[in-house]
Amino acid sequence: MxxxxxxxxxxxxxxxxxxxxxxxxxxxxxxxxxxxxxxxxxxxxxxxxxxxxxxxRPTRTSSPLRRAPPPPKTQHAMPVDDESRLTLLRVFNDPRDFPAPLFSEELGASLAQLVEERRQTDRLLAAGLQPSRSAIFVGPPGVGKSLTARWLAAQLGVPLYILDLTAVMSSLLGKSGSNLRSALDFAKRVPCVLFLDEIDAIAKRRSDEADVGELKRLVNVILQEVDNWPSTSLLVAATNHPELIDPALWRRFDLEIKFELPEQAAIKDAMRRFLGNDLPLLAKWIDVLALAFKGFSISDIERSIQKFRRTLALGTASDADLIEEFIRGRTQALERSARIELAVMLAKTKTLSQHVVSDLTGVSRDTIRKYVSETTKTVKGHKKA
Ligand SMILES: Nc1ncnc2c1ncn2[C@@H]1O[C@H](COP(=O)(O)OP(=O)(O)OP(=O)(O)O)[C@@H](O)[C@H]1O
Ligand SMILES: [Mg+2]
Incomplete structure (x- = not known):
């Protein structure tokens, strides 16, 4: 040279x-x-x-869109994976009156605060504070994490973008990092809620032996992005597997929001909501069903109720038949104490004989009789006191 x-x-x-x-x-x-x-x-x-x-390292618009038509001036173009041409972000634009999911009191309060922080950012700024920029939703499947993300965006009047991790991960080796970054960059520039669903899929502990290099790159991208997230957009991640998430990533979220399986009262609320106009048809079974639904997610409850409603609409079975069949299928999964509680509740509806109840629940008639009379006694005792 x-x-x-x-x-x-x-x-x-x-x-x-x-x-x-x-x-x-x-x-x-x-x-x-x-x-x-x-x-x-x-x-x-x-x-x-x-x-x-x-x-x-594609720029925001040039590389991912090389083969796509130029975006309209006023709108930012959606980032797309170069190779697979899959849209990396799915978008939902729900109206302001998108129905609120069912929340426990505590959960409802956390979410209400999150919304208020964004509606009254001025007040926070005046006090030298920032609104929460990021949150991680933790909880079992089917309890409303994804639904809540949609509701949040609707409440805030901004679009919801869901990052399609399959599209990100299916990118060519070595490219998923830049794809992820271009999707996140996009979501940073327009006010929105960005939802990273099943973040455990990419955010496995970095010590994980499997795809070390590639996963490490992705986690690093997310770590940086969460750190630099602007308060104009809200970053929401969700996971069923908190134990798989890198503690370094976990720490970076401003809020951790817990979603739980529904308790008895919440199960009943869910049933009432999903029964809709058919509520009168099954109203007398609500207490019994609430016991049988123990351990169900809200999504499981919705599915069962829809099935009941379809059967009743077709007239192929009576409500008592439906309940009988459902309870027969459920009892093995319940613990003995829960089975007894269910048997007693069933016996008290007086629609089924104690013989049938015993057969359905596997609880002996003696036990049922004993508990039925005991609970009646306690009720009387309370009345006297
Ligand atoms: N809290 C809730 N209120 C009302 N409906 C609910 C609720 N939770 C679940 N559902 C019903 O179940 C469906 C699935 O719920 P959703 O997808 O929000 O669960 P998730 O917690 O995101 O589960 P996963 O972890 O499997 O993604 C919803 O579309 C809705 O019909
Ligand atoms: Mg979900």
Whole structure:
């Protein structure tokens, strides 16, 4: 290499550093693209490497959209994975009156605060505070984590973007990091709720042996993004597996919001909601069913109730038949104390004989009789007192 060539390279290096430090990402890209052309003949390896860097780090709009039509001026284009052409983000634009999911009191209060923080950001700022920027929803499947994300966005009057992790992960090896980043970059620039569902899928502990390199890159992208998340958008992650999440990531969320399986009162609320107009048909079974639904998620309850309603609408079985069949299927899964409670409750409805109740629940008639008379006695006792 001649002294002249070395001088030129030094100048290029200095220029590149200057542009990088001024954080003009687009200028850096333009400059690097020029370097690729310039060095292709003399330094093919260097040119190839720079080209690779460019491709692996698409800008917000140019690279992911290379083959897509130009976006309308006023709207930001949705980022797309180069290879698979899958849209990385799914969007929901729900109206303000999107029905609220069922929340426990505690959960409802946390969510209400989250919404208020965003509606009254001015008050927070005046006090030198920021609204919560990120939250992680934790809880078993089917208790309303995804539904709540939709409701939150509707409450805030912004779109909900759901990051499709399958699209991110299906990217070519080495590209999922930049795909993830382009999706997150997009969500940072428009006020929205960004929902990272099943974040455990990518956020496994970094010590995990499997796909170490690739997963590590993804976790690192998320770590940085959560740190730098702007308060104009709300970042919500959800998981059924909190134990799989890297503690370093966990710490970075402003809020942890717990979703639980419903308790008896919440189970009854859910039944009433899902029964809708058919409530009168099954009203007398609500206490019994609430016991049989112990351990069910809200989604499981909804599914069972829909099935009951369809059967009743078709007239293929009576309500008592339905309940009988359902309870027969449930009793094995219940503990003995829960079975006894259920048997007593069933006996008290007086629709089924104690013989049938005993057969359904596997609790002996003696036991049923004993508990029925005992609970009646206690009730009387209370009345006297
Ligand atoms: N709290 C709730 N209030 C009203 N409906 C609910 C609630 N939870 C669940 N459902 C019903 O169950 C369906 C599935 O719930 P959702 O997808 O929100 O669960 P999830 O907690 O996100 O589960 P997963 O962890 O499997 O993603 C909802 O679309 C809704 O019909
Ligand atoms: Mg979900």
């Amino acid at each position: 001649s002294m002249d060539e070395l001088e030129i390279i030094k100048t290029d290096l200095a220029q590149l550093v200057r542009l990088s430090l001024s954080e003009q990402a687009d200028d850096v890209r333009l400059f690097v693209a020029r370097l690729v052309r310039k060095y292709r003949a003399t330094e093919p390896q260097l040119a190839e490497q720079l080209d690779l860097f460019l491709r692996n």
